[in-house]
Amino acid sequence: MNHLLTAIEVAAMIAFALSGVFEAARKRLDAVGVCVVAGLAAFGGGTLRDVLLDRRPFFWVENAVWLWGLLALCATVMLFMRTQHVAPTERAMQWPDALGLGLFTASGTQIALQAGSPALVAVLMGVITATFGGVLRDIVCNEIPALLRDHRPYAVCAFVGAWVVVALPWLGAEPWQAMLAGGLVSALLRIAALWTGYTLPRWSAGP
Amino acid sequence: MNHLLTAIEVAAMIAFALSGVFEAARKRLDAVGVCVVAGLAAFGGGTLRDVLLDRRPFFWVENAVWLWGLLALCATVMLFMRTQHVAPTERAMQWPDALGLGLFTASGTQIALQAGSPALVAVLMGVITATFGGVLRDIVCNEIPALLRDHRPYAVCAFVGAWVVVALPWLGAEPWQAMLAGGLVSALLRIAALWTGYTLPRWSAGP
Amino acid sequence: MNHLLTAIEVAAMIAFALSGVFEAARKRLDAVGVCVVAGLAAFGGGTLRDVLLDRRPFFWVENAVWLWGLLALCATVMLFMRTQHVAPTERAMQWPDALGLGLFTASGTQIALQAGSPALVAVLMGVITATFGGVLRDIVCNEIPALLRDHRPYAVCAFVGAWVVVALPWLGAEPWQAMLAGGLVSALLRIAALWTGYTLPRWSAGP
Numbered sequence: 001m002n003h004l005l006t007a008i009e010v011a012a013m014i015a016f017a018l019s020g021v022f023e024a025a026r027k028r029l030d031a032v033g034v035c036v037v038a039g040l041a042a043f044g045g046g047t048l049r050d051v052l053l054d055r056r057p058f059f060w061v062e063n064a065v066w067l068w069g070l071l072a073l074c075a076t077v078m079l080f081m082r083t084q085h086v087a088p089t090e091r092a093m094q095w096p097d098a099l100g101l102g103l104f105t106a107s108g109t110q111i112a113l114q115a116g117s118p119a120l121v122a123v124l125m126g127v128i129t130a131t132f133g134g135v136l137r138d139i140v141c142n143e144i145p146a147l148l149r150d151h152r153p154y155a156v157c158a159f160v161g162a163w164v165v166v167a168l169p170w171l172g173a174e175p176w177q178a179m180l181a182g183g184l185v186s187a188l189l190r191i192a193a194l195w196t197g198y199t200l201p202r203w204s205a206g207p
Numbered sequence: 208m209n210h211l212l213t214a215i216e217v218a219a220m221i222a223f224a225l226s227g228v229f230e231a232a233r234k235r236l237d238a239v240g241v242c243v244v245a246g247l248a249a250f251g252g253g254t255l256r257d258v259l260l261d262r263r264p265f266f267w268v269e270n271a272v273w274l275w276g277l278l279a280l281c282a283t284v285m286l287f288m289r290t291q292h293v294a295p296t297e298r299a300m301q302w303p304d305a306l307g308l309g310l311f312t313a314s315g316t317q318i319a320l321q322a323g324s325p326a327l328v329a330v331l332m333g334v335i336t337a338t339f340g341g342v343l344r345d346i347v348c349n350e351i352p353a354l355l356r357d358h359r360p361y362a363v364c365a366f367v368g369a370w371v372v373v374a375l376p377w378l379g380a381e382p383w384q385a386m387l388a389g390g391l392v393s394a395l396l397r398i399a400a401l402w403t404g405y406t407l408p409r410w411s412a413g414p
Numbered sequence: 415m416n417h418l419l420t421a422i423e424v425a426a427m428i429a430f431a432l433s434g435v436f437e438a439a440r441k442r443l444d445a446v447g448v449c450v451v452a453g454l455a456a457f458g459g460g461t462l463r464d465v466l467l468d469r470r471p472f473f474w475v476e477n478a479v480w481l482w483g484l485l486a487l488c489a490t491v492m493l494f495m496r497t498q499h500v501a502p503t504e505r506a507m508q509w510p511d512a513l514g515l516g517l518f519t520a521s522g523t524q525i526a527l528q529a530g531s532p533a534l535v536a537v538l539m540g541v542i543t544a545t546f547g548g549v550l551r552d553i554v555c556n557e558i559p560a561l562l563r564d565h566r567p568y569a570v571c572a573f574v575g576a577w578v579v580v581a582l583p584w585l586g587a588e589p590w591q592a593m594l595a596g597g598l599v600s601a602l603l604r605i606a607a608l609w610t611g612y613t614l615p616r617w618s619a620g621p
Contacts, residue, residue, distance in 0.1 A: 030614040032569055047466075052254075054263050056468050064532040118271040155239055200237040259461075261470050325478040362446050407444040 004176050005107055008183065009046065009059070010066075012103030015096040016133050017042040017070055021077050022088035022096075027141050035074045037137055042070060045133035049108050049125050053115050094194055097134060102187025104130040105158040106179040109165040113175075119166045126162035130186070131155055153193045153200055161186025211383050212314055215390065216253065216266070217273075219310030222303040223340050224249040224277055228284050229295035229303075234348050242281045244344055249277060252340035256315050256332050260322050301401055304341060309394025311337040312365040313386040316372040320382075326373045333369035337393070338362055360400045360407055368393025418590050419521055422597065423460065423473070424480075426517030429510040430547050431456040431484055435491050436502035436510075441555050449488045451551055456484060458547035463522050463539050467529050508608055511548060516601025518544040519572040520593040523579040527589075533580045540576035544600070545569050567607045567614055575600025 020041030024034040043060055050058050060066050081088070108129025112122035131154065165182030169175055192198075227248030231241040250267055257265050267273050288295070315336025319329035338361065372389030376382055399405075434455030438448040457474055464472050474480050495502070522543025526536035545568065579596030583589055606612075 032567070032614060036569065051258065051465065052265065052268075058466065061466075061531060061535050064534045067534050067538065117268060120271045120274050121268050124274065153239070155243065200239060258465065259472070259475075324475060327478045327481050328475050331481065360446070362450065407446060 001176055004179070005110060008103050008107045008179070012100045012107060013042040013046070013066070013070075014073065015100035015103065016045075016137075017073055018077065018096040019093045019100065019134070020137050021074055022093040023137055023141055025078075025081065025088050026090070026093070029141075031078065034078060035071060037140055038074050039067075039070055040140055041133045041137040043133070044136040045104055045108070045129040045131065048132045049111070049129045052128070053112060053117070053125065055111075055115065098187050098190040098194065100133070101130045101154070101158055101190050102161060102183040102185075104133070105161040105186040106165055106183030109162040109182065110175060110179050113166065122166055123159065123162040126165065126182075127155055127158045130158040130162075152198065154190065156200070157186045157189040157193065160189060208383055211386070212317060215310050215314045215386070219307045219314060220249040220253075220273070220277075221280065222307035222310065223252075223344075224280055225284065225303040226300045226307060226341070227344050228281055229300040230344055230348055232285075232288065232295050233297070233300070236348075238281075238285065241285060242278060244347055245281050246274075246277055247347055248340045248344040250340070251343040252311055252315070252336040252338065255339045256318070256336045259335070260319060260324070260332065262318075262322065305394050305397040305401065307340070308337045308361070308365055308397050309368060309390040309392075311340070312368045312393040313372055313390030316369040316389065317382060317386050320373065329373055330366065330369040333372065333389075334362055334365045337365040337369075359405065361397065363407070364393050364396040364400065367396060415590055418593070419524060422517050422521045422593070426514045426521060427456040427460075427480070427484075428487065429514035429517065430459075430551075431487055432491065432510040433507045433514060433548070434551050435488055436507040437551055437555055439492075439495065439502050440504070440507070443555075445492065448492060449485060451554055452488050453481075453484055454554055455547045455551040458550040459518055459522070459543040459545065460547075462546045463525070463543045466542070467526060467531070467539065469525075469529065512601050512604040512608065514547070515544045515568070515572055515604050516575060516597040516599075518547070519575045519600040520579055520597030523576040523596065524589060524593050527580065536580055537573065537576040540579065540596075541569055541572045544572040544576075566612065568604065570614070571600045571603040571607065574603060 017038040020038035021034055023041075024037040027033075029037065047058055047060075050056070080086070105126045109122050109126030111129075112125035117125060134154075161182040161184075163182075164185050165178045168178035168181055173181075224245040227245035228241055230248075231244040234240075236244065254265055254267075257263070287293070312333045316329050316333030318336075319332035324332065368389040368391075370389075371392050372385045375385035375388055380388075431452040434452035435448055437455075438451040441447075443451065461472055461474075464470070494500070519540045523536050523540030525543075526539035531539060548568075575596040575598075577596075578599050579592045582592035582595055587595070
């Protein structure tokens with residue numbers, strides 16, 4: 001169980017770090033900027049969740065090896081893109097972003113449940129874990145966060161997936177099954193939303 | 208005493224949530240955005256204060272019912288505005304904002320005093336509690352925070368009110384009297400500032 | 415040793431507070447805005463470090479005298495600039511900024527080492543302590559953080575200096591020697607970068 005949780009966290013961090021590298025490359029930041037943006041995207045959501053739940057030490061303080069891994073990942077991807085003359089498009093960023101969204105929703109919700117949070121709080125922690133890294137990434141790149149800018153569902157996908165993680169055990173499922181199912185639902189919903197171009201109705205008062 | 212404190216916190220949260228709903232509606236965000244902005248405005252200041260004072264668990268983690276209440280409030284207000292064709296103006300946002308400012312100043316300062324903070328730290332906590340929710344609301348709506356943008360006194364109102372909360376007990380008043388008086392002073396100062404259009408002198412060096 | 419650490423922290427806070435006052439004056443904020451920006455610049459980095467390392471109470475909660483000192487410093491500088499008709503230039507801001515960068519790198523890294531962090535985490539804490547106050551100052555003044563905007567090395571200077579603080583004791587140096595050397599390296603690197611106008615190569619994929 002805990003091994004699965006760690007594996008999901010690591011996969012989510014790698015996915016978000018990739019999205020950060022692509023975003024920073026599109027903005028033509030320098031090498032330091034690429035590492036900063038990748039780090040914020042990868043560690044931002046999990047760190048805010050840990051501050052809110054008061055979980056210490058942070059996983060990246062306890063296991064400094066992840067920080068080295070992040071630096072190595074950034075260097076590898078930068079080197080690869082430079083030698084292969086690959087320029088990342090906006091699409092290229094959305095795939096790891098959707099994957100990371102699903103994975104972090106699953107791990108964030110499960111960790112909050114294990115810490116004894118009530119259902120809605122656990123859901124909220126899942127949503128925060130899944131979205132805050134991306135919000136930081138966008139703010140630092142001087143973009144209005146995608147969460148608020150485009151009207152395509154983003155937080156809603158995490159919200160629905162987090163409820164799956166919370167609710168399936170009530171129906172008799174094992175926590176690890178609920179986690180996998182919730183993560184899958186989040187990621188697939190996000191991918192479906194990108195695919196179909198569905199947008200939430202803007203809310204407006206009056207005519 | 209503690210019941211009064213809770214009542215003030217709840218009233219302040221409702222006031223700031225309303226200001227968030229109105230602001231989000233003016234920016235024509237979707238339903239998710241409205242709830243996010245209302246939540247940041249309502250819980251932002253208190254949560255930062257609790258992180259700084261190391262008070263755990265957060266009140267919205269302990270009492271998840273407030274989160275449900277927030278969702279219900281947002282849904283009700285949205286439904287009401289839609290069916291009644293009411294479009295919120297900037298004025299409409301300023302009333303709950305001023306009210307919330309006063310209430311959060313009172314509760315934030317008092318909570319810091321109970322946690323044993325020295326006077327100036329307690330005042331600062333009151334100001335942070337009262338202003339940070341609004342700052343988050345404005346940043347997320349892609350506005351420069353009102354705190355810094357317009358030169359009408361805002362943080363100053365909270366600052367004065369917080370000193371009232373701290374100082375009245377020195378003159379023999381009961382804490383709950385000081386709290387009510389401080390909150391009232393903050394809110395009235397802010398309303399008076401809006402009413403008269405008074406602006407702080409810009410500070411500039413030289414001619 | 416601990417006296418040196420405190421002295422370095424205080425010097426760094428004064429340097430960053432000055433950079434905040436100058437920046438706020440250049441933006442023609444009012445007196446409240448000047449104090450807010452100076453306070454964020456002076457206390458922002460250290461407070462984030464303390465939240466991440468879970469060190470309580472914060473030094474400015476424990477020693478409220480620093481808050482009074484900050485207010486007095488702001489008032490004095492404002493009064494001086496107004497009576498002397500001195501208008502701060504962008505250059506004027508960069509000297510205390512570079513000095514504060516070096517001092518906070520030294521103290522932040524050393525504090526993280528004393529808290530038992532592994533080398534890379536201590537380095538990261540030094541960089542966060544040194545840069546976050548300036549980032550807050552820039553965000554609040556509605557500038558893209560200098561850290562990301564100009565391509566002159568900034569975080570890199572702190573990064574190199576922090577490694578000096580971590581590595582010198584491995585070579586047999588006393589911690590206080592390592593601290594002074596690391597701080598000096600950071601500040602001098604930053605000043606050299608400003609002097610020569612050296613910029614990091616922008617990273618770009620393909621032709």
